[in-house]
Amino acid sequence: MMPLFQHLKRFTARWLSAFTGPRIVYGWRNANGVYCPHTRVSTHSAVEDTKGLLLGDHVFIGHFNRIDGSNGLVIEEGCQVTNYVSILSHSSHKSVRIMGRRYVNNPNPVGYVRRPTRIGAYSFIGPHSVIAPGARIGKGVIVQAYCFVSGEVPDFAIVGAGSPGRPAEVIGDSRKLDGALLQRHPELQAIYAQWAGQDNLRRALGGDRP
16 A cells, blocks of 8 residues: 555645646655655556555656556666556456456456566656566666567567567667767766666677677
């Protein structure tokens, strides 16, 4: 459960947003008591089962997302979740089809999926994407728009939509994108290395390309 103050703050912001439109609220306290002052969450994203949700600091969750912590969800420091994204730790669609009317109020539905999901530090989740239950996305990953992501995604991967009905595919390496900016702004290289590691900084700058 969220602490009372956080409930009140988000309720007030949600009420105001009825007149002003969706708002971004600064500050998030996890169920374990850890406060993230720089984390920002939209009043118009559905954040479910916060007891199982762990957000790092500097996380951004934009408008009209579904964030499902029911079976464990970790979104590490600096991640950006854009708009119209579903990040899931459970799925019931197989159960509903198999069980029909017997699904309702069944404590252990056949085919029900419960899996913890994790998104690594400084990853970007593009609009209209679905992160499936049990997905484990590495750090520095770019998920392009309209992706369905399941299973393991390696660190610094760029993933794009695969063929219709199939999971997204790795199509590039985000370190190649970062390299040009890091060359132009060498003062930021040490900051990049703090979360990415010296080896990945070196790769971004053109050394030891994978």
